[in-house]
Amino acid sequence: MPADTPAYTPAYTIDTVTDLVQPHQVHRDVYTDPEVYRLEMKHLFANTWVFVGHDSQTPNKGDYYTTQIGDQPIIQVRHSDNEIYVLYNRCPHKGTKIAIDREGNTGKFFRCPYHAWSFKTDGCKLAIPLKKGYEGTGLEETVSGQGMKSVGAVKNYRGFIFARLAEDGIGFEEFFGDSLSSLDNMVDRSPAGRLEVAGPPLRYMHKCNWKMLVENQTDTCHPMVAHESSAGTAVKIFEDMDWPADKPKPMAMEIIAPFMSPYEFFENMGIRTWPNGHGHTGVHHSIHSDYSAIPGYFEQMVDAYGEEKAKQILGENRHNTVYFPNIMIKGPIQQLRNFIPLGPDKTLVESYIYRLVDAPDQLLARTAMYNRLINAPTSMVGHDDLEMYERAQEGLAADGIEWVNIQRLYEDGEDFDHEAVENGTTERQMRNQFHAWVKFMAPQPAPAQAEAAE
Amino acid sequence: MSFPAREDLIDFIYDEARMLDEGRYTEWLDLWMPEGVYWMPLDYKQTDPDLVTSLLYEDQFMLRLRVERLNGARTFSQKPKSRCHHVIQRPFVDVMDAGANRYVTNTNMHYVETRLDDQFLLAITATHELTVIDGKIRIANKRVDLLNCDAAFGNIQLLP
Missing domain, CATH: 3.90.380.10 (Naphthalene 1,2-dioxygenase Alpha Subunit; Chain A, domain 1)
Known part of the structure; x- marks a missing residue:
């Protein structure tokens, strides 16, 4: 190794990051290190049930509200079945955020402002302009052909909307247990x-x-x-x-x-x-x-x-x-x-x-x-x-x-x-x-x- | 002065801004009517000060507390102290009702606050409800609207 190599900074991994926590003290890197932060966003905020919003923020069908879970852009929306859905705020086509205002009403469907791909308010694909151009291309087999992506799981607990990004993981009741007594x-x-x-x-x-x-x-x-x-x-x-x-x-x-x-x-x-x-x-x-x-x-x-x-x-x-x-x-x-x-x-x-x-x-x-x-x-x-x-x-x-x-x-x-x-x-x-x-x-x-x- | 001229009202607004910039807060508190409220809405064109959140909605007790806190020995967020600066456009005099002893001005300002290495600018519109008591102009109410009221702010520590 050349003598002028800069001091080595350990890049934390999911296996080593937990060494930063001891029963009575925590290493300062949990508050300052960009890699620890990245791991938190990727794992901690995906594995836990994170607050999204209150259902009264989207009282009517088509009402939406934009927020974040960790660093993930999220839309809370009330679908035509009157249920609250939580979707990633990203067009499956090019990545454009579907909504950037903090709240609004989108009617019966979302329409991406870039290329007019449209989606029902539960995220399902509704229509793509010039559809013929995708015939035989295999779009249906890609993630982009599946509509807006939903988060892993959603729970409306007495009006408070929580979501877990991960597809699998701890259930809502088990995660919160008796702490729900405060809500x-x-x-x-x-x-x-x-x-x-x-x-x-x-x-x-x-x-x-x-x-x-x-x-x-x-x-x-x-x-x-x-x-x-x-x-x-x-x-x-x-x-x-x-x-x-x-x-x-x-x-x-x-x-x-x-x-x-x-x-x-x-x-x-x-x-x-x-x-x-x-x-x-x-x-x-x-x-x-x-x-x-x-x-x-x-x-x-x-x-x-x-x-x-x-x-x-x-x-x-x-x-x-x-x-x-x-x-x-x-x-x-x-x-x-x-x-x-x-x-x-x-x-x-x-x-x-x-x-x-x-x-x-x-x-x-x-x-x-x-x-x-x-x-x-x-x-x-x-x-x-x-x-x-x-x-x-x-x-x-x-x-x-x-x-x-x-x-x-x-x-x-x-x-x-x-x-x-x-x-x-x-x-x-x-x-x-x-x-x-x-x-x-x-x-x-x-x-x-x-x-x-x- | 029982009936202020337009020019008196405008001078009053300039003088108030200078007082705040120079940190003459005790003098500034004396400008207020006892029931006067300083309101800074949180929402654009907010009409209700009571049942939704505002940034400030403070009576004379709270304003006095604010001023005394700024001078306190253990006011940690004011070590070192902030400074502020108003650049004001000539006020509009929107109401001149001598009969009701009620005068309303509307003033656009650029407000700058600084502390350590951080300085920020707020574009604001101040609406003053004024009245004359014992020959002196007094603030009956003051409303300060921030152009970017819906933005996320760090500390705003002084009084725009």
Whole structure:
């Protein structure tokens, strides 16, 4: 080997990439390395069930909405059978994206704007101009002759659309298991048992790896530190205001002040982890527990569910539920944040809010306020979070330390295959995510084989 | 000044932009009526500030919090501080209703914000609802529409 050969950088493979994860720490390359990122897009985001959109974003036949699963361009569309289909957003002919607007209605079929190949809204080929030119060419035997490609599997769970890109792999119910209780609770908070998307999402660009954002969702040791400048200042200003004790606090204070809660509050709130990387903060209480009651809402809930069930639904105040790999929901306020990877050091965060069908508008007003106060690119809280992520992304370049620590309240031999509830400041959920990361980076057995193995 | 001239309203808009550029935020807060709201919609031609998300919809409590935070010791995203710069087109005076003490201006601006090596430009339209109290022009409401409101942004930390 010539003496001037540059230092060798290992190119990770699917067999070696999992060495980057240890029980209590992860190598920085999981956040920075382009090859690791490529493997995540190719394997992790294909093997898992990834959030696509809400069915109320495409309420009518022919309505479509464009998004991504990992780095894959995707269309969610409502077909003439009223079902939601999830297709790759690519003409099978030359690769042209079929739709580039974020949403629209395509009528009964998609028509590629380049050469007018057309497809039914379930992806099936409808027509090709000058069809004679393909006679006897064998087009029917190629992938290009088969219509728009569907993803491997789609599930509409109470209005939330998830898809698995891989043809074979873990089933929806097995992947999410009991973690679906958080989605259930969010939807059950509607007296009609139904949510509807409310307006476009916030779109916030982050120059950091997508996993930093997901980990932050259950990081309960940062709010009182990173957000002191906003939440702490809010509390101070409010104290100066001589607000009458019997007058309800302004909604903004109810939302922002709990970020300054002491460590003890977060320790006691608890963290629950489920298999396959899912988990949530706020088992016993959360920053959403003490919001003022909205007049008339409880009565509507009792009418819909009976008193016992209504109390049970509203008694859950889960804080952040992470659905591995890349969304978070807040059941008590009907918010969903989608952490869309755009590169090893680039993530688009889309923050959606939903209306509880048949519930008072004030609930939605509070949710809209939460979204803009906490998660907007113009949010004082968001500013400090993004600052931390971007500093971390830059700091990880430091060669002196190559590992990121996830050891808080770590115990030897942790078992992530069973549900567990722990102290609310544990980093167990981050470890749970990396456990699932290792699992789903690997090729997945087909369902039949999986059963045979058991 | 009980009834402002067109020129007074236009000067007010220029003066406000200069205050923001020079970071004179305490003075800027004094320009506002107590019930005034600063609205930056998220959607193009958005009409509802309440039941869909906005980028900003902030009353005087929130604006004061924003200003005090900018000066705080542990405001990490402002270490170092951002700076901003408005280039404004001559405001249109769309409503001059002395009887109702209501005046509305519409101003196109290029807003530039910078911090460290990052600088960005926003094309904006500001709509000011103004009123006169004790001889001084005050902001009753301000709406800032971003031309690219539906784009993904990094941090927008100051006030366009």
